[in-house]
Amino acid sequence: MPDRTRSDYDLCVVGAGPAGLNATVTAGERGLRVALVDVGVQPGGQYWRHPDERFPDTLPQPSATRRHGWREYRDLDARLDALVRGGRVVHLAGRHVWGVHPGRPFLVRATAAGEDADPVVVHARRIVLATGAYDRQLPVPGWTTPGVMAAGGVQALLAGHHVRAGRRVVVAGTGPFLLSVAAGLAEAGAEVVAVCEANALTGWAAHPLRTLQEPGKLVEGAGYVTTLLRHRVPFRTRTVITAVHGTGRVTGATLRRVDRRGRARAGSEERVDADLVALGWGFIPQLELAVGVGAATRVDVDGSLVAVVDDDQRSSVSGVYLAGEVTGVGGAVQSGAEGALAGLTAAADAGRADDPRLRARLRRRIARAHRFAVAMHRASSVPVDWPTWLADDTLVCRCEEVDTGTVRAAVRDLAADDPRDVRVTARPGMGMCQGRMCGFALSCLVSVETAVTPAAADLASLATRPLATPVRLAELAEMADGEEG
Amino acid sequence: MTFRGPAPDAVIVGAGMLGAAVAYFAAAAGMSVIVVERGSIASGTTSRCEGNLLLSDKEVGPELELAHYSQYVWRGELAEHADLWEFEAKGGLVAAASEAQRAGLDALAEHQRSLGIRAEPVEGPAALREIEPAIAPHLLGGVYYPEDAQVQPVLAAHHLLRLARERGAEVRTHLPVTGIRIVGGRAVGVNTPDGAIDAGAVVVCAGPWSGDVARLAGVDLPIRPRRGFVLVTEPIPVTIRHKVYSAEYVENVASSDSGLQVSPVVEGTPSGTVLIGSSRERVGFDAGFSAEAVGRIASAAARLFPVLADVQVMRTYSGFRPYSPDHLPVIGEDARMPGLWHAAGHEGAGIGLSVGTGRLLVQAMRHATPDVSLLPFRPHRFADADAA
Ligand SMILES: Cc1cc2nc3c(=O)[nH]c(=O)nc-3n(C[C@H](O)[C@H](O)[C@H](O)COP(=O)(O)OP(=O)(O)OC[C@H]3O[C@@H](n4cnc5c(N)ncnc54)[C@H](O)[C@@H]3O)c2cc1C
Ligand SMILES: Cc1cc2nc3c(=O)[nH]c(=O)nc-3n(C[C@H](O)[C@H](O)[C@H](O)COP(=O)(O)OP(=O)(O)OC[C@H]3O[C@@H](n4cnc5c(N)ncnc54)[C@H](O)[C@@H]3O)c2cc1C
Numbered sequence: 001m002p003d004r005t006r007s008d009y010d011l012c013v014v015g016a017g018p019a020g021l022n023a024t025v026t027a028g029e030r031g032l033r034v035a036l037v038d039v040g041v042q043p044g045g046q047y048w049r050h051p052d053e054r055f056p057d058t059l060p061q062p063s064a065t066r067r068h069g070w071r072e073y074r075d076l077d078a079r080l081d082a083l084v085r086g087g088r089v090v091h092l093a094g095r096h097v098w099g100v101h102p103g104r105p106f107l108v109r110a111t112a113a114g115e116d117a118d119p120v121v122v123h124a125r126r127i128v129l130a131t132g133a134y135d136r137q138l139p140v141p142g143w144t145t146p147g148v149m150a151a152g153g154v155q156a157l158l159a160g161h162h163v164r165a166g167r168r169v170v171v172a173g174t175g176p177f178l179l180s181v182a183a184g185l186a187e188a189g190a191e192v193v194a195v196c197e198a199n200a201l202t203g204w205a206a207h208p209l210r211t212l213q214e215p216g217k218l219v220e221g222a223g224y225v226t227t228l229l230r231h232r233v234p235f236r237t238r239t240v241i242t243a244v245h246g247t248g249r250v251t252g253a254t255l256r257r258v259d260r261r262g263r264a265r266a267g268s269e270e271r272v273d274a275d276l277v278a279l280g281w282g283f284i285p286q287l288e289l290a291v292g293v294g295a296a297t298r299v300d301v302d303g304s305l306v307a308v309v310d311d312d313q314r315s316s317v318s319g320v321y322l323a324g325e326v327t328g329v330g331g332a333v334q335s336g337a338e339g340a341l342a343g344l345t346a347a348a349d350a351g352r353a354d355d356p357r358l359r360a361r362l363r364r365r366i367a368r369a370h371r372f373a374v375a376m377h378r379a380s381s382v383p384v385d386w387p388t389w390l391a392d393d394t395l396v397c398r399c400e401e402v403d404t405g406t407v408r409a410a411v412r413d414l415a416a417d418d419p420r421d422v423r424v425t426a427r428p429g430m431g432m433c434q435g436r437m438c439g440f441a442l443s444c445l446v447s448v449e450t451a452v453t454p455a456a457a458d459l460a461s462l463a464t465r466p467l468a469t470p471v472r473l474a475e476l477a478e479m480a481d482g483e484e485g
Numbered sequence: 486m487t488f489r490g491p492a493p494d495a496v497i498v499g500a501g502m503l504g505a506a507v508a509y510f511a512a513a514a515g516m517s518v519i520v521v522e523r524g525s526i527a528s529g530t531t532s533r534c535e536g537n538l539l540l541s542d543k544e545v546g547p548e549l550e551l552a553h554y555s556q557y558v559w560r561g562e563l564a565e566h567a568d569l570w571e572f573e574a575k576g577g578l579v580a581a582a583s584e585a586q587r588a589g590l591d592a593l594a595e596h597q598r599s600l601g602i603r604a605e606p607v608e609g610p611a612a613l614r615e616i617e618p619a620i621a622p623h624l625l626g627g628v629y630y631p632e633d634a635q636v637q638p639v640l641a642a643h644h645l646l647r648l649a650r651e652r653g654a655e656v657r658t659h660l661p662v663t664g665i666r667i668v669g670g671r672a673v674g675v676n677t678p679d680g681a682i683d684a685g686a687v688v689v690c691a692g693p694w695s696g697d698v699a700r701l702a703g704v705d706l707p708i709r710p711r712r713g714f715v716l717v718t719e720p721i722p723v724t725i726r727h728k729v730y731s732a733e734y735v736e737n738v739a740s741s742d743s744g745l746q747v748s749p750v751v752e753g754t755p756s757g758t759v760l761i762g763s764s765r766e767r768v769g770f771d772a773g774f775s776a777e778a779v780g781r782i783a784s785a786a787a788r789l790f791p792v793l794a795d796v797q798v799m800r801t802y803s804g805f806r807p808y809s810p811d812h813l814p815v816i817g818e819d820a821r822m823p824g825l826w827h828a829a830g831h832e833g834a835g836i837g838l839s840v841g842t843g844r845l846l847v848q849a850m851r852h853a854t855p856d857v858s859l860l861p862f863r864p865h866r867f868a869d870a871d872a873a
Contacts, residue, residue: 101776109776292774400756414526414643415650417658421525424532424639427756432719432799466774470719470797473761477787477794479780 012124017045019324019339020130026343133283133325147250151280166276172196173280175380179224186231262383305459313342334369399431496684504690506843512652523661533804538837541630547861555841570641577633586732672824695829710805720757743767749785816862
């Protein structure tokens with residue numbers, strides 16, 4: 001058996017997005033030996049996703065992929081490089097961490113995500129979890145038709161591969177991210193038929209000062225609006241997509257006006273033609289590793305389960321720090337600052353010199369970004385009654401092909417009365433993705449059927465995945481020898 | 486809020502497989518019952534197990550008799566509902582890796598046959614592979630049990646409770662029992678945060694937590710958790726037709742060692758995933774991941790079915806078998822506390838044994854002579870042993 005162990009790290013950082021990169025360089029520059037593990041081949045995470053740097057000239061550079069804070073990324077990347085060359089930091093790219101386990105004091109187990117990587121086991125004294133978030137998906141009749149994509153996925157194709165996923169597009173959901181996706185598509189030459197925002201934007205207007213206090217954000221938002229105006233993209237509020245049409249390929253969608261709770265208004269149907277439907281309902285923090293180590297969780301303002309941290313990014317578990325979207329979806333600026341603070345705290349807890357001024361500055365930046373995020377979440381919440389758009393034959397879980405009617409029947413006939421119970425009786429979330437995709441939607445649907453709001457414990461039970469990603473049986477068998485522990 | 490109306494005949498604590506089975510047979514016999522469950526239905530061990538109805542792993546004695554009786558109930562009185570809980574008579578295959586194991590299996594099988602259980606010898610590796618083509622070539626032979634079957638336990642518990650509700654039972658979930666009401670030395674009901682529920686009898690069906698519930702009545706019931714892990718693979722085309730396990734499994738089931746024991750139990754399911762069990766260890770209610778247990782299960786499974794080595798495992802889970810010191814469940818009224826009944830402690834066989842247990846317990850509650858003697862399962866036997 002090959003030796004997979006990497007021993008004796010002061011810190012292991014999981015995730016190389018804005019949070020993880022900042023944590024790594026901050027801790028590394030303060031003298032800690034750091035192992036940085038990430039699924040991606042190159043650092044950057046979701047935010048700084050970019051084409052493969054090994055082939056720099058093969059891809060065109062449409063302006064749609066110009067990225068905010070690109071200079072910051074370049075700077076972080078250079079600092080990471082220096083630390084790697086100096087032997088302080090090892091960057092274990094192309095590895096998916098499937099578990100963080102106790103053992104002197106932590107063992108981080110990762111499986112190979114790509115072909116040129118081996119599985120690794122990292123021994124570390126401290127852990128930073130910066131695993132980010134992924135697209136929140138809500139089903140709607142027709143959503144499994146090819147040509148329906150999550151808004152984040154559409155953006156990722158644009159940013160990572162310069163691929164425009166469609167020609168005639170409707171973008172729908174809620175939140176400022178819709179504007180970013182629509183602007184990117186318009187600049188890449190797509191015709192954006194409409195941007196449908198489920199909420200009225202009076203919510204934003206209600207917190208103008210908070211918005212102003214987050215200058216980066218405001219500029220970004222204004223930039224998108226200019227682009228959308230220039231391309232004459234219609235922007236509609238209190239409008240949602242209640243059905244997607246087409247067999248084999250998307251041909252169009254039905255738009256409906258909705259009230260505050262998301263109930264469709266009678267007679268408001270309108271049919272539009274499109275070959276791409278991009279749905280953006282916010283993001284879900286990737287929490288399985290945090291839940292797996294036993295970190296305390298709570299339900300955030302946007303209804304997502306997030307992990308709890310103190311003012312210095314410590315989780316409730318000694319030696320485990322959390323940064324970025326795992327503590328609450330708040331954008332790249334907040335994530336980066338949290339990462340730097342987590343790195344600083346980990347270094348200080350390991351006996352390295354603290355930097356009180358930097359700490360104070362980071363805390364202020366986080367607090368400001370957080371206020372903005374809370375206002376944004378309040379203004380762009382998922383309408384509570386969205387499950388009323390579902391037909392009985394609308395799939396909730398694609399992996400196991402469980403439809404809405406089956407879920408409703410489990411509640412009605414079998415008295416399954418919480419998401420966990422419905423999951424084990426009707427099998428939504430029991431397939432390959434283990435409920436990552438349908439977990440949130442399922443909890444909303446069950447909540448509507450039972451008239452009970454899901455509690456943190458319900459969401460935590462859906463986020464409990466001892467294997468954060470599938471692992472080969474033979475690789476698990478290697479643990480039997482116990483020599484790595 | 487206090488329960489209104491006439492007091493029911495019984496209040497059942499726990500809506501796992503045992504609580505569901507007792508509720509079903511009680512309601513079917515015309516008794517009025519309320520089931521009180523602190524979580525949702527089947528939120529305990531019943532949703533963290535495998536659902537095999539086995540005769541093959543039982544050593545000769547009262548448990549085998551109960552297993553046999555339960556098979557008769559699953560296939561008899563309950564046969565009309567079999568599809569609701571995905572009953573499948575898939576058959577079990579026990580494989581031996583050494584001559585010594587083979588001899589042990591043969592001896593057990595012979596005895597089982599004398600009790601009317603079908604146990605067919607499988608002579609040699611070729612015969613083994615005829616039954617299970619992907620099995621490892623180094624295995625020497627074994628015994629085939631055509632009566633071994635399987636159900637989906639979560640569905641079984643939900644449907645039995647649904648059928649009970651249709652016969653008048655009431656099920657109250659997300660409501661913990663916090664006390665047992667005792668009047669004149671007799672259990673007469675339970676306390677909950679929603680108020681008291683009085684009843685003719687209190688039936689403890691709290692699985693591995695049964696000791697805690699019994700303690701509410703001041704009664705010592707030595708039931709402890711024995712943790713087990715299960716691995717679930719991605720759906721694969723290779724079919725494993727039966728429930729297949731190695732001879733050590735039978736030894737481990739019967740052992741009382743508190744250390745980690747692992748023996749592979751492998752079975753395909755209708756959705757294409759393969760379930761791989763399992764381990765046994767006594768570590769309290771520690772629900773944490775165990776690299777050693779999971780690693781050893783994986784390693785043992787790959788030895789039994791080498792094709793599994795490259796298959797992706799998508800999930801692991803663990804549950805707490807309700808374990809009693811002599812590996813026998815406690816079924817019946819507690820002589821130390823009239824009115825307090827138990828149906829608990831079925832360890833790794835509670836799904837299979839549930840329906841026999843429920844039917845026998847209700848016979849006893851109605852003062853009929855149970856079809857199978859409940860004497861070996863009497864709840865106070867541990868106290869007797871202490872006194873002796
Ligand atoms: C398409 C898109 C566009 C966005 N645009 C904007 C914008 O314009 N402005 C803005 O402020 N915000 C934007 N956001 C949000 C922004 O990307 C996030 O706020 C930011 O990336 C969060 O940083 P993070 O470090 O917490 O997580 P991420 O950037 O998501 O990084 C997490 C990293 O962890 C890795 N990872 C996760 N789990 C594991 C594991 N188990 N093992 C190994 N590695 C793992 C992931 O592969 C990823 O590289 C956008 C998000 C998306 C998806
Ligand atoms: C890994 C593993 C594999 C297994 N495989 C099999 C198998 O193949 N075949 C088989 O037959 N058996 C198997 N078993 C064993 C089987 O799962 C158990 O014997 C059975 O589920 C026990 O059912 P129960 O109803 O007694 O307990 P549980 O299902 O645990 O139900 C007890 C219920 O009581 C509730 N409760 C507890 N305290 C209170 C309170 N104070 N108030 C209200 N409610 C309360 C709990 O919430 C719980 O729902 C396996 C077990 C494990 C762990």
